[in-house]
Amino acid sequence: MKVFQLAGSLRTETGKKAAKAIRNNNSIPCIIYGGETVSQFTVEKEAVRKLIYSPEIFLVELTIDGKTCKAIMKDLQFHPVTDAVLHIDFLEVFEEKPIVIDVPVVLDGLAEGVKAGGKLSLEMRKLRVKALYNNVPEQLHINIENLALGKTIQVGQVAFENLEVLSGKNNVICAVKLTRAARGAAAKAGK
Structure with a gap:
């Protein structure tokens, strides 16, 4: 997992007015x-x-007023009209404690x-997994070379080392769908 360095400063005032003043000061x-x-902070x-x-x-290395800790971005809130970032939640991570995270x-x-002649359709861009943060990969690679026309790969059909996949077992990750041209060719071959 890539490491992102981020510096912040503790805040003492809380509430709507304080948050608005922080946002007006080009901070989050x-x-x-x-x-x-x-x-x-x-x-x-x-x-x-x-x-x-x-x-x-x-993996975010947060330095808040001189104190450093490791965290992941857990939640992000956007303004409904302007799409400006309103608030960020970070979850502190520890080597011995598993985390739940969405991996591409x-x-x-x-x-x-x-x-x-089929068309590949990626249905799930991310899978939710549970693992120690040292074992979380940057991406989950799935081999699709044997995926036939009209077939799918479901979450329950894939397994990864040192990871527990939490997404629903029957959810479709990807599928090869029939195109109109492939249907027409199959119909002509059948006649």
């Missing part, structure tokens, strides 16, 4: 929980841009069904 109010204490808006607007997952899915290979 944040909270970190999961450890011994809950801390409220602020970070610069530009400092978290790459962390927020990226499909990758990061990458499909490897060219499916047999695609070679036969």
Whole structure:
């Protein structure tokens, strides 16, 4: 997992007025929980841009007023109209304690069904997994070379080392669907 360095400063004032003043000052109010204490702090808006607007997952090394801890971004709140970031929640992680996180899915290979004229459809871009943060990969690779026309790969059919997949076992990760051209060719071959 990639590491993202982030510096913040503790905040003493809480509430709606304080949060609005923080946002007007080009900062974002944040909270970190999961450890011994809950801390409220602020970070610069530009400092978290790459962390927020990226499909990758990061282990965040937070430095809050000189104290460093490791965390992951757990929740993110956006303004409903302007899409400005309103608040970020961080979950402190420890080496011996498992975390639950969504990991991006990458499909490897060219499916047999695609070679036969089908269309590959990625239904789930991320899978929710539970593991120690040292064992969480940046991406989950799934081999689709043997995926035939009209077939699917479900969550229950894949397994990963040192990970427990929490997404529903019957959820479809990807499928090779018949196209109109493939249906027409099959109908002509059948006549």
